[in-house]
Amino acid sequence: MHNIKAIYAKELRSYFNSPMAYIFLVFFVLFNGYFFTNTFFLIDQSDLRSLFNVVPLVYLFFIPVITMGLIAREKNLGTIEVLSTLPIKDHELVLGKYFSAITLILAGLGFSLVHFFTLVAVGTNIDYGAVLCGYLGLAIVGAFYAAIGIFASSITENQVVAFIISVVIVLVFFLMDKLLIFVPSSIAGLIQFLSVEYHLSNISRGVIDSRNLIYFGSMIWLFLILTVRLVEARKWR
Amino acid sequence: MIKVENLVKHYGDVQALRSINFEVHDGEIIGFLGANGAGKSTTLKIMTSFIAPTSGNVYVDNLNILEHSLAIRKRVGYLPELNPLYGEMKVYDLLEFTAKIRGIEGKSFKKAFSRVVDQCGLEGVIHRPIADCSKGYKQRIGLATAIIHDPKILILDEPVSGLDPNQIVEIRELIKHLGQEKMVVISSHILQEIEVTVDRIIIIHQGKIVADGTSQELMSGFHGKVQLTLEIKNATEESIKALPEKVADITLLNESKVNDHVALALEYPKEKDPREALFQYALASNWVILEMTPHRAQLEDIFRMLTIEGGADA
Numbered sequence: 427m428h429n430i431k432a433i434y435a436k437e438l439r440s441y442f443n444s445p446m447a448y449i450f451l452v453f454f455v456l457f458n459g460y461f462f463t464n465t466f467f468l469i470d471q472s473d474l475r476s477l478f479n480v481v482p483l484v485y486l487f488f489i490p491v492i493t494m495g496l497i498a499r500e501k502n503l504g505t506i507e508v509l510s511t512l513p514i515k516d517h518e519l520v521l522g523k524y525f526s527a528i529t530l531i532l533a534g535l536g537f538s539l540v541h542f543f544t545l546v547a548v549g550t551n552i553d554y555g556a557v558l559c560g561y562l563g564l565a566i567v568g569a570f571y572a573a574i575g576i577f578a579s580s581i582t583e584n585q586v587v588a589f590i591i592s593v594v595i596v597l598v599f600f601l602m603d604k605l606l607i608f609v610p611s612s613i614a615g616l617i618q619f620l621s622v623e624y625h626l627s628n629i630s631r632g633v634i635d636s637r638n639l640i641y642f643g644s645m646i647w648l649f650l651i652l653t654v655r656l657v658e659a660r661k662w663r
Numbered sequence: 664m665i666k667v668e669n670l671v672k673h674y675g676d677v678q679a680l681r682s683i684n685f686e687v688h689d690g691e692i693i694g695f696l697g698a699n700g701a702g703k704s705t706t707l708k709i710m711t712s713f714i715a716p717t718s719g720n721v722y723v724d725n726l727n728i729l730e731h732s733l734a735i736r737k738r739v740g741y742l743p744e745l746n747p748l749y750g751e752m753k754v755y756d757l758l759e760f761t762a763k764i765r766g767i768e769g770k771s772f773k774k775a776f777s778r779v780v781d782q783c784g785l786e787g788v789i790h791r792p793i794a795d796c797s798k799g800y801k802q803r804i805g806l807a808t809a810i811i812h813d814p815k816i817l818i819l820d821e822p823v824s825g826l827d828p829n830q831i832v833e834i835r836e837l838i839k840h841l842g843q844e845k846m847v848v849i850s851s852h853i854l855q856e857i858e859v860t861v862d863r864i865i866i867i868h869q870g871k872i873v874a875d876g877t878s879q880e881l882m883s884g885f886h887g888k889v890q891l892t893l894e895i896k897n898a899t900e901e902s903i904k905a906l907p908e909k910v911a912d913i914t915l916l917n918e919s920k921v922n923d924h925v926a927l928a929l930e931y932p933k934e935k936d937p938r939e940a941l942f943q944y945a946l947a948s949n950w951v952i953l954e955m956t957p958h959r960a961q962l963e964d965i966f967r968m969l970t971i972e973g974g975a976d977a
Contacts, residue, residue: 436760443752504743505749507743510712511743512761513734515733648713663674
């Protein structure tokens with residue numbers, strides 16, 4: 427735990443020592459704000475559904491940006507050699523980095539609370555439970571995409587390649603349930619179960635089913651395990 | 664004590680190490696010498712657990728890198744080749760981070776911090792981003808992170824390459840000072856860089872150790888001849904021609920005339936020393952000796968012979 431914390435603090439500091447964190451936060455808030463306010467006053471409903479619909483789209487490109495450097499950059503700089511000869515286990519390294527990305531994503535979501543305050547100010551009959559569940563869903567999906575992102579970052583030492591790989595993987599999970607009409611009905615159920623949208627919509631609706639949590643939990647676990655294995659793989663090349 | 668045993672490493676079809684064996688004792692500074700690509704870095708990377716050997720093992724006291732990698736990493740300070748550092752990080756932050764991972768925090772960090780800042784001469788750059796520091800400073804920053812936990816074992820991969828002569832002397836002094844109480848392994852592909860710093864030299868060539876010993880041992884074990892330059896005046900042709908017959912063990916290699924001087928290149932077996940006989944002969948022939956310089960085989964020559972000709976017996 428101690429080592430995870432040390433790595434976490436270093437990563438977070440490196441986000442804020444470079445323009446990365448600021449650019450991410452500013453544009454994340456701008457994008458979401460634009461798409462949210464665009465429709466919020468038109469549809470005349472006291473909820474944040476338009477925000478909850480747009481954030482997963484914004485995630486598609488924003489999360490790969492913040493995760494692409496996590497491991498790829500260490501490999502590129504050669505600092506991976508310093509890090510992995512320190513007395514840290516590989517999973518501590520991966521987790522510390524992963525949590526720092528999650529923190530940045532949560533910070534972005536935190537800034538989007540400004541829309542919630544708008545809602546409180548102008549809305550009536552607000553369903554606070556729905557807002558809470560909506561945010562919970564976004565946080566979980568963010569964590570899932572970040573796990574994909576760090577995995578992609580461990581494949582290569584080129585950050586652009588890592589970015590592209592993670593966008594592609596995220597896109598696959600994101601679009602899966604939109605492709606259902608093209609697949610044979612025998613596997614449609616499976617594809618639907620693997621898609622992010624299917625599980626996210628449940629959570630956003632306020633139905634927090636253990637199946638949805640197990641889906642996200644095991645997907646995150648899978649990508650993190652793969653990342654740890656890839657980091658370890660340098661030893662046996 | 665460090666014991667490296669039968670290390671073998673393959674990168675795909677390439678055999679980087681073919682069976683490396685050596686030992687490092689307490690308080691010893693070892694120079695690991697070889698041409699680029701000889702296997703120096705690979706050996707050091709295995710010793711620091713960055714990569715795993717294909718076969719073989721490294722023992723530190725009663726631990727080995729295959730089973731106790733974490734425990735060994737705690738005792739080792741490592742400066743990788745090319746000294747990779749985070750450019751955007753401040754020097755203080757990097758040292759704090761490294762110390763934290765090493766379990767040094769609070770008061771003991773303050774102590775360790777002022778020790779390494781002092782030893783590595785970092786006072787001027789503590790709050791500067793690393794990217795803004797000069798190459799010499801960067802090298803010292805890398806070294807500072809390697810010794811922040813006062814490790815028993817220090818492994819430095821080409822610590823002085825690319826530095827200017829003054830910086831090389833500084834780093835050398837520092838390493839020598841550190842080596843008084845630690846086991847130090849330094850690699851280099853340039854002999855002069857480490858010759859004066861190290862207690863023992865290991866020469867590695869194509870993944871094999873071709874020589875292991877102090878510089879004295881390496882040179883005395885080297886079968887060679889000593890060349891001698893003799894510059895004389897007032898010499899007749901006949902007296903020069905007669906020289907090899909009159910003085911035992913000497914061969915005349917070359918003869919060149921400069922004005923009224925004659926420069927002779929002579930050679931004699933290492934274990935003989937015919938200089939006194941040569942002097943007596945010069946006296947008898949009425950030569951005036953202007954210069955007499957023997958050229959012993961330098962460590963450099965041994966290194967070159969071992970690593971270029973594929974390893975004569977040293």
